Amino acid sequence: MLSGGRLAAAALLPAVAVFFSGTAWALDGAAVEKLALGEGDERIAAISALVSEGDPKAVDVLKALAEGEMQTSGRRVLIVRGGKAMDAVTGEAVAPVPADSEDVVANNRLRAAVGDALALLRLLSPVRAERLASAKTLAGGADAATLPLVQRALAQESDAEIRALLEIIAASMQLKSESRDARLAAIRTLGRSSSASSKTLLLELANDADPDIRREAHMSLDAVEKRLALGEWLGLAFAGISLASILLLAALGLAITYGLMGVINMAHGELIMIGAYTTYVVQNLFRGSAFDWYLAAAVPAAFVVSGLVGMALERTVIRWLYGRPLETLLATWGISLILIQAVRTLFGAQNVQVENPAFMSGGLQVLSNLVLPWSRIYIVAFVALVLAGMWILLGKTRLGLFIRGVTQNRAMASCVGVPTARVDTWAFGLGSAIAGLAGCALSQLGNVGPDLGQGYIVDSFLVVVFGGVGHLAGTAYAALVLGFANKALESWSGAVLAKIAVLVFIIFFIQRRPQGLFALRGRAVDT
């Protein structure tokens, strides 16, 4: 961000005046040529030369460079947009696009310099959003030579948010000022900042020769670090919630099939995988039109497909094995292998791509150093909905009543006329369907491949066993505890050790408390 500033800035002041008065000058051909064909510093100098002309066309040329729309044909510089070429210097159309034209490569340094130059030009723009965006760009660390311009912008600015940003930008430029008082004032101003780049600047001053400056720098640094730490803590908490939501979603289905029904379903992961592949298929159907809406169809589709597969499994295999856990374990494990191989044959062994709809990419900027990805926010909300839905289904509906009745006392339920066999099928189908929902959600975060389920089966069992078998609320609490523990350990000891530590913790916990976090007391199964 700091690369191009100095050279550009020297030329900027007169430029900005001209820029907004709207006088159109011809572009400097030599500068454009240098920009396109020069090397390193030469190109940075060309940016400032172009900006100093103050021609709106210069802005256009710079934008074209940053966005990779600039090409050269011999020594002629072209801007190529949507298959149409235009001479960058004269602005006249060039048709057809010359065959020998080559892309002009812009590297990070050049893009940053162009970004800063454009931001400086827009700092006096009448549109608030443009000024705010400019201020945010420059807050990343603009060069001190642009100080007069920033001060002028500050004098004109009335918006509080932009003012605050500009003050910090101005202060960070004055840190190396000649006057000691100005430096001290700047350091104090920076203490109000909450951005990481201010910390970088203050750190440099923390070893200054002047004791007063050192002291002030340390004080400001503490203040900034406190604000940054808040962002870091919130980020960690969100990471914990996000992981917990994923664990919970993966384990919820198992909480029914294993927790309530007692079926050790090793194919649970594959039901998740089927949900993810259903999402993939639905996504492909939506390609071309209304792509952003494919999830609206994928969620119910994943629910239904996984649910049907689960019901078919129950009808054909699992129902013959109730009460024989070892056989169930082996049979479902075999089924999981069959399902993996089936998907491999159908879709190939390689991962398939599930793209996020537009509203799920990017993130929400909460603090200067905290951006929460939309995809994770949506998934946390989705899990909350699924959990609520399941609670209502099991607690408030007739089917839920039957399921609870059958799991508590099969013989008695049968005596009062509950069709236990059919209820088993429905319950298993429900658990499987929720696994399908998990697959749909997971496809938005990670990879979708035939082995997808294998990565979650162990975690799912851990959550259910840790929470207490047969206890839905326990599953939710266990997911939260494991999610937070994993993330807290990960930030402290790294991902590999965190995983080991969590496993060791659970082993000891289960040794001490085999019934899990929440024990079933007597017959009272409270779901």
Place this chain on the structure above:
Amino acid sequence: MKRRALVKAIALAVASISLGSTAFAQQKTIKVGVLHSLSGTMAISETVLKDTVLMAIEEVNAGGGVMGMKIEPVVVDPASNWPLFAEKARQLITQDKVAVVFGCWTSVSRKSVLPVFEELNGLLFYPVQYEGEEISKNVFYTGAAPNQQAIPAVEYLMSKEGGGAKRWFLLGTDYVYPRTTNKILRAFLHSKGVTDKDIEEIYTPFGHNDYQTIVANIKKFAASGRTAVVSTINGDSNVPFYKELGNQGLKATDVPVVAFSVGEEELRGVDTKPLVGHLAAWNYFMSIKAPANDEFIKKWTAYAKAKNIPGHKDKPLTNDPMEATYIGVHMWKQAVEKAKSFDVDKVTAAMAGQTFKAPSGITSKMDEKNHHLHKAVFIGEVKADGQFNVVWKTKGPIKAQPWSPFIPGNDKKKDEPALMAAKKP
């Protein structure tokens, strides 16, 4: 007794039919092995290498084969399972009697098959950049050694043009390649005056898919000075990593990420718009403008269409390990023809000094002694369309240094394979 004899007879008959169909139908074939993961976490990278070998073989066969013999590929799937690599390698050499094997991606898989190749005196062509610290007389390394990829990349990021990074976040998958590379890089950074407090080293397990905390840690680390991230993440973990980078808004102009195992193929399926400007260092990019590359891409496009290769039939992509694989198959053919034999020792001797016009635009040469290719180094920035802009390159090919001078004790090691392997008891 009688029944057993009958079963035996049937089994024999079936076996001879299945063997015969290959042995008799095309007379005079020579088998070569293809040992790449077609499933599991590495399938994202390795599957396409299998197809590249098959394409190169088809090309050689179309040109009359090797010494008048058609090449018959034997494809096996070691499924990203390291011990299985060794098993499959043994099967290829002892049962299928292949003349040569093209395969492996991760160093852990190469380390796993190495004893097998040395014991049975097989021949392996390894097409991926790796950490060095190894020269085997049974292996030809057509990918880059650290001085042909990692070190130039870090030097670039230190330079003014590359952003002048002062702090380094070394992020990798937890196995031998990232650990050794980072050991070399740490020593290299020390030699440039970077202190340990400005270097952070983080590892994740294979298949890791939650990069929230790591990206947050990168942000935190970057607050204390100009930072660059060096990623040696391998396999499909790269997809969630780059998604998280994009979603958390970490821009390349603030914190550039340079990757050593991410190419055009790994970025397929990732929205690359937020990733513009992040870097990769390789010895080949699809975007390189060279006649040999145009031809290579054309061949691959046609092959992918003809064979209906998923993904590539609609959007053909080429990458560095594919190029290295392609060079490997052709160099092996040239060496066999020079040696006039498929014998491993004779072919090995003939490999020294072999040259091939590489798609990257240079003439690649196999070093006379150290079994590594001389390669040019390119550094590319990700473009919005998932391709790479070459922003820096070496003037010409560089000789590989498998024994990095940045690891103590390596100055005494010889830059050629030891001869003891052949005389093992």
